[in-house]
Amino acid sequence: MEEKYSDIEQAILSEYKYGFVTDIEADEAPKGLDENTIRFISAKKNEPEWMLQYRLKAYHQWLKMEEPSWANVKYDPIDYQDIIYYSAPKQKKKLNSLDEIDPELRRTFEKLGISLDEQKRLSGVAVDAVIDSVSIATTFKAQLAEQGIIFCSMSEAIQEHPDLIKKYLGSVVPVTDNYFAALNAAVFSDGSFVYIPKGVRCPMELSTYFRINAENTGQFERTLIVADEHSYVSYLEGCTAPMRDENQLHAAVVELVAHDHAEIKYSTVQNWYPGDKDGKGGIYNFVTKRGICQGSHSKISWTQVETGSSITWKYPSVILKGDYSVGEFYSVAVTNNHQQADTGTKMQHIGKHTRSRIVSKGISAGFSNNSYRGLVHMSKNAANARNYSQCDSLLIGDKCGAHTFPYIEAKNNTSVVEHEATTSKVGEDQIFYCNQRGIDTETAVALIINGFAKEVMNQLPMEFAIEAQKLLAISLEGSVG
Amino acid sequence: MLRIENLQAGIEEKQILKGINLDIKPGEVHAIMGPNGSGKSTLASVLAGRQDYEVTGGSVTFEGKDLLELSPEERAGEGVFLSFQYPVEIPGLSTTNFIKTAVNEVRKYRGQEQLDAVSFLKLMKEKMVLMEMDQAMLSRSLNEGFSGGEKKRNEIFQMAMLQPKLAILDETDSGLDIDAIRIVANGVNKLRNENNAVLVITHYQRLLDYLVPDFVHVLYKGRIVKSGTKELALELEKKGYDFIKNEIGVEEDV
Numbered sequence: 001m002e003e004k005y006s007d008i009e010q011a012i013l014s015e016y017k018y019g020f021v022t023d024i025e026a027d028e029a030p031k032g033l034d035e036n037t038i039r040f041i042s043a044k045k046n047e048p049e050w051m052l053q054y055r056l057k058a059y060h061q062w063l064k065m066e067e068p069s070w071a072n073v074k075y076d077p078i079d080y081q082d083i084i085y086y087s088a089p090k091q092k093k094k095l096n097s098l099d100e101i102d103p104e105l106r107r108t109f110e111k112l113g114i115s116l117d118e119q120k121r122l123s124g125v126a127v128d129a130v131i132d133s134v135s136i137a138t139t140f141k142a143q144l145a146e147q148g149i150i151f152c153s154m155s156e157a158i159q160e161h162p163d164l165i166k167k168y169l170g171s172v173v174p175v176t177d178n179y180f181a182a183l184n185a186a187v188f189s190d191g192s193f194v195y196i197p198k199g200v201r202c203p204m205e206l207s208t209y210f211r212i213n214a215e216n217t218g219q220f221e222r223t224l225i226v227a228d229e230h231s232y233v234s235y236l237e238g239c240t241a242p243m244r245d246e247n248q249l250h251a252a253v254v255e256l257v258a259h260d261h262a263e264i265k266y267s268t269v270q271n272w273y274p275g276d277k278d279g280k281g282g283i284y285n286f287v288t289k290r291g292i293c294q295g296s297h298s299k300i301s302w303t304q305v306e307t308g309s310s311i312t313w314k315y316p317s318v319i320l321k322g323d324y325s326v327g328e329f330y331s332v333a334v335t336n337n338h339q340q341a342d343t344g345t346k347m348q349h350i351g352k353h354t355r356s357r358i359v360s361k362g363i364s365a366g367f368s369n370n371s372y373r374g375l376v377h378m379s380k381n382a383a384n385a386r387n388y389s390q391c392d393s394l395l396i397g398d399k400c401g402a403h404t405f406p407y408i409e410a411k412n413n414t415s416v417v418e419h420e421a422t423t424s425k426v427g428e429d430q431i432f433y434c435n436q437r438g439i440d441t442e443t444a445v446a447l448i449i450n451g452f453a454k455e456v457m458n459q460l461p462m463e464f465a466i467e468a469q470k471l472l473a474i475s476l477e478g479s480v481g
Numbered sequence: 482m483l484r485i486e487n488l489q490a491g492i493e494e495k496q497i498l499k500g501i502n503l504d505i506k507p508g509e510v511h512a513i514m515g516p517n518g519s520g521k522s523t524l525a526s527v528l529a530g531r532q533d534y535e536v537t538g539g540s541v542t543f544e545g546k547d548l549l550e551l552s553p554e555e556r557a558g559e560g561v562f563l564s565f566q567y568p569v570e571i572p573g574l575s576t577t578n579f580i581k582t583a584v585n586e587v588r589k590y591r592g593q594e595q596l597d598a599v600s601f602l603k604l605m606k607e608k609m610v611l612m613e614m615d616q617a618m619l620s621r622s623l624n625e626g627f628s629g630g631e632k633k634r635n636e637i638f639q640m641a642m643l644q645p646k647l648a649i650l651d652e653t654d655s656g657l658d659i660d661a662i663r664i665v666a667n668g669v670n671k672l673r674n675e676n677n678a679v680l681v682i683t684h685y686q687r688l689l690d691y692l693v694p695d696f697v698h699v700l701y702k703g704r705i706v707k708s709g710t711k712e713l714a715l716e717l718e719k720k721g722y723d724f725i726k727n728e729i730g731v732e733e734d735v
Contacts, residue, residue, distance in 0.1 A: 428532075433569045436529050437583035437639065438557035438590060447582060451573030451622065 029086035035059065038186055041086045045155055048162065058175035058185030065179045071342040072371040072403055073311050075284065078249055085187045085220075143203065150195040151206055154222050157193035164195055168226050172255035172292045172319070180251040180313075181288040184220050188253070191222035196231040196262070205461050207236040221252040227262035229295060234265040236464060250309075252287045260295030260322065265303070267460055269468050272308035274475075279338025279367075282310025289316035290346075293325030293354070301328040302345070303459040305468045307475040310339055315373065317346035320354035320385070327356040330456040334449075334475045335368030335400070344374035344405070349382035349415065358389040361453045364400035365476050371403040378415040385415040393423040394452050396445070396476065424452075446473030482507050482678055483548075483647055488539035490527045497523045499703035500539065505647070508675040512689055512714060513682045515700035516722045521682045522566060524700070525651040528680075529563040530556050543647070557583075558590030562645030564636040566652040571623040576635065577605070579623045580642050587643055608641040612668050630661035637668040644672075649680045654688040666691030686718035699725055 029040050038059050042052040067078070144151055150161060158165050175185040196202055227233055237254075250272070256264050266289075275282025285308075291300035302316035318327030329345035347356035356376065364370040376387045393402035408417050426448050434444030450457065450469050457465050488501040497520045505511055515521050527534050528541065530553035541548040543559060551559065571579065584604075585595045596604065609616065614634065624632050633653050640648050650669070654662050669679060669692055681692060689697075689711060697713040698705045701722070706729050707713065717725070 427569065429569045430571055432529075432531055432553065433565065433571075434579075434583075435553035436557055436563050436565075437579075437643065438554050438587035439583055440552075440554050440586070443582065443586065447574050447579065448571055451571050454573040 029084060031084055032081040033059075033083070033085055033187065037085050041187060041189075044086060045158075047158055050162075050166065051158055054170070054175075055186050058182050059187075061175050062179065062182035062186055065182055067179050071313050071373070072369065072405075073313060073340040073342050075311055075340075078284070080183075083249065086189065147200050147203070148197040149200060149202055150193065152193055154188070154191040154193050154224070157224075161193070161195070164226065165193070165224070168224055168255070168257055169222075170255075172257060172290050173253050173288050178288060180286045181253050184222060184251050184253040184288070188220045188222035191224075191252070193223075194225040194233060194235065196225075196227045196233045198228045199230045200228075201231065202233040205234045205236050219250045221250075223252070223254040224257075225255070225264055225266070226257045227259060227264050227298075229260040229262060231259075232263045232265075234267070234461065236267050236269075236461065238269040238271070248282075249284050250286065252289075254287070254289040254316075256291030256300055258291065258293050258295065258298035258300050258325075261297045262295065263299040263301075264291060265301045266291070266316075267464060268302075268304040268306075269460075269464060269471065270304065270306045270308050270312075271471060271475075273310075274308050274337065274339050275310040277337050279310065282339070283308065284311045285309035285314065286311075287314040289314065290319065291317070291327070292319040293322050293327060293351075295325070296322040296351070297324045298322050299326040299328075301326075301330070301459070303328075303330040303456065304332070304343075305453075305456070305460070305471070306331070306333040306341060306343060307471055309341075312339075312341040312343050314343045315345055317348070318356065319348045319350065320356060320382075321350045322354075323351040324353045324355075325351055326354070329356075329358045329360070329374075330459045331360045332363070332453040332456045332472070333361070333370055333372075334363045334472060335365070335370045336476055337366040337368060339366075339368045341369070342371040342373055344372045346375040347377065347387055349376070349378045349385040349387070352381065352383045352385070354382055354385045356385075356387045358387070358391075359455055360389075360391045361456055362391070362393045362402050363396070363449055363452065363472075363476070364393070364402050365396035367399050369401045369403070371405060373405040373407075375407040375409070376417055376419075378410040378412055378417065380411045382412060383414045385412075387415075387417045389417075389419045391419075391421045392452070393421075394449065395423065395425045442473070442477065445476055446470075449473070449476060482544060483680075484540075484542045486540050486542075488524075488527070488536070488541060490523065490534050490536045492523070492534050496537070497534075497703055498527065501700075501703075501705060503698065503705065505678045505680060507646075507678055508673075509696065510673070510679045510681065510692065510694045512694035512697045512711075513680065513700050513705075514684065514686075514697060514714060514717060517684075519700045520703045521700055522651055525563060525566075525649050525680075525682055528556075528649055529553060529561065554586070555590065557643075557645075558587050560646030562640050562643055562648045564633070564640060564648065564650045564653050566655060568624050568627075568632045568636055570625045570627075572625050574623045576619045576621060576623050580605070580619075580639055583639065584642055605642065608638065611671055612638050612641050613664070614638050629656040630658070630664075633657060633661065633665050634668070637665055637672075641668070641672055644677075646677050647680065648672075648677065649682065651682045652684065653681070654683055654685065659687070662688055663691055686714045689714050701725055701729070 029037050038055045042055055173181050175182050194206060225235060256266060258264050272283040272285060293300055300318045306312055316329060320327050327347050333341045333343050335341050344360060345358055358374055360372045362370040362372055372391045374389060378385050391404050395402055402423055404421050406419055410417060430448055431441055431444045449472050457468060460468055483505040485501050485503040488498055490498040501524060513521055523534060527536060536549055548556060581601050588595060618631060653665055666688055681694060694711050697709055697711060699707040707725060
């Protein structure tokens with residue numbers, strides 16, 4: 001698969017003139033945020049008036065809101081006027097060979113088993129154009145188009161599919177939803193749009209890798225996936241390779257809509273820069289992800305492996321509106337050194353006979369703090385709804401913390417909510433046992449945590465799972481002395 | 482193969498081994514017996530390299546190398562295997578995956594090629610037949626929810642897969658009924674040859690009925706106070722450890 005990825009990426013590089021993005025001069029908006037910034041962004045993207053109005057409405061909403069402070073994370077105040085909200089796709093600094101890459105990064109690449117071509121792409125080494133590559137990318141595009149599947153950038157969708165965007169954008173995460181969602185709605189740079197027509201089973205895992213213009217989605221990413229009746233799609237977000245990014249604040253919004261009997265499976269591997277060993281630097285990842293099971297018998301499944309970012313604030317949720325709809329949340333969150341994660345889910349049961357399942361695995365090491373925060377809400381009409389939650393924490397060392405904040409609200413008496421939680425430690429006995437069988441400590445920790453996280457890892461598509469397993473091990477390197 | 486000279490070791494200031502001497506040659510089975518607290522399990526742990534224990538004197542040479550200089554995983558690579566008295570559980574890690582990792586790590590240490598999935602499964606099938614192991618057990622999480630007997634059989638199965646030169650069996654018979662003891666002992670017997678050696682640590686004679694030792698040593702208060710042949714074990718069984726205490730005279734504690 002890696003070879004294919006790199007081929008496609010090469011296609012992206014060589015075909016960068018593709019699409020409207022080419023028209024943009026390499027310029028930036030001035031620092032700070034006001035109405036002019038938003039008009040600037042909208043104009044740069046040549047957006048229709050309704051989109052500008054949408055953004056402005058969000059901006060005014062945002063001005064009235066306050067940054068949330070309830071999460072179990074600590075950080076210095078963010079100066080929102082010190083951020084550049086728009087910058088044209090920048091050419092990364094080109095390096096001439098892999099020898100110029102930070103050796104530490106190189107070592108990580110090797111441990112992840114990333115192909116040489118892919119390493120070059122990720123670190124910005126100039127790659128030679130491969131003749132075949134263009135045809136691979138176009139083959140995928142053609143294959144999807146044949147079935148009526150729309151898979152394009154959000155900017156392109158606003159131009160090409162305004163009816164769908166007007167109908168669905170903000171329908172799951174309204175601009176008023178929360179501080180970061182409002183900010184995103186006002187200034188989002190780009191993102192992905194997916195539409196699966198009625199009765200279509202998407203023939204491949206969709207990933208931003210396969211999308212032309214995938215690079216530079218920026219710090220305010222916007223994703224919208226709509227699965228029409230009886231359709232199915234599996235979407236992969238992220239990348240297992242370490243992404244160095246100079247933007248500190250990331251506030252993405254992802255919205256999923258599943259109609260009758262439709263199924264959306266959304267998998268994320270997040271490995272942004274977590275900051276150094278002393279907790280300096282790193283990404284603030286404040287994301288709003290929500291799906292709605294609009295139709296009966298629909299299903300939305302979130303799977304996430306979160307290992308990066310210095311602060312993670314993220315609760316992929318499902319509104320179970322259709323009767324017999326199913327929501328799932330599978331999560332592995334790893335924190336090491338001084339990372340902080342406050343992550344979990346919300347399952348809002350509205351329809352009858354709705355079911356949800358939450359499996360959260362938190363792994364903490366170093367001086368880090370890892371919190372699970374989850375809400376299960378059974379509304380008055382959610383007769384016979386069921387939820388099962390399982391929250392397990394694994395501690396490595398004695399200076400880290402694991403916390404669980406489960407909230408349960410039951411407004412009817414036929415629903416059933418189950419919650420189980422465990423906390424365990426990686427024991428010296430376990431490590432010695434592995435050592436005695438010839439397995440070094442680093443590998444032993446990898447075996448133990450992958451065992452712990454297995455239930456979630458099993459939910460990931462195969463090629464993702466293998467890399468994610470290695471990633472878990474790398475994130476915890478040096479955590480056992 | 483293994484030469485222990487005047488080995489002294491302890492834990493947190495407390496001296497437990499007070500000068501052990503032992504010489505084990507290829508093909509031999511040695512049994513170490515002794516009452517609770519005599520230092521039997523400490524000896525096993527020190528040989529395997531457990532870090533809680535501090536070696537304060539003496540030497541251990543294994544195949545000409547200074548064993549005490551090596552990390553636990555290096556010792557495993559050299560061919561030292563410890564069958565644990567209390568095998569640990571690792572939830573979610575399949576026994577097969579664990580053994581495959583161990584086999585390949587040891588092969589890597591020895592400069593041998595990694596076994597691919599096919600050759601590994603072939604080797605495992607072979608040993609499963611030999612050790613009368615059940616496939617179902619190997620797909621379960623490592624030792625999780627295993628009965629006492631299953632855990633010990635799993636230890637011996639790992640021994641079969643890793644083919645060590647020296648196997649140390651730390652109270653492998655504890656907590657097992659007589660049938661389980663026989664199965665485990667027969668397993669070890671099948672793995673014996675003129676190139677490997679076994680060090681059995683046990684309280685009781687009954688394991689030695691099936692796993693017949695060439696030499697029996699009695700460990701008492703951190704020293705080997707008496708050595709003999711398998712008859713010594715029978716004598717101990719009959720007379721109890723008091724006879725040893727009487728014979729050597731009761732020492733005062735340090």
